[in-house]
Amino acid sequence: MNIQNWKTTVSGVGASLFALLTALAALPYQLGEVATIIPAAYKEHIFIGGAIATVILKVWNSIVQKDK
Secondary structure, three states: OOOOOHHHHHHHHHHHHHHHHHHHHHOOHHHOHHHHOOOHHHHHHHHHHHHHHHHHHHHHHHHHOOOO
């Protein structure tokens, strides 16, 4: 198996996963049980880390993408 565009795959999938994690950490408690997936003590740290990782991976993805 030869994945030629592994950098765009890793950065794209990683950015998507960290964006989802950031969104979950940002959910308000008024939404019910879905907002309590991440414990309150970790929400702030996960939100900040997820947002930073998302930006870094999106920039990396933009750099390694090639026009055809």
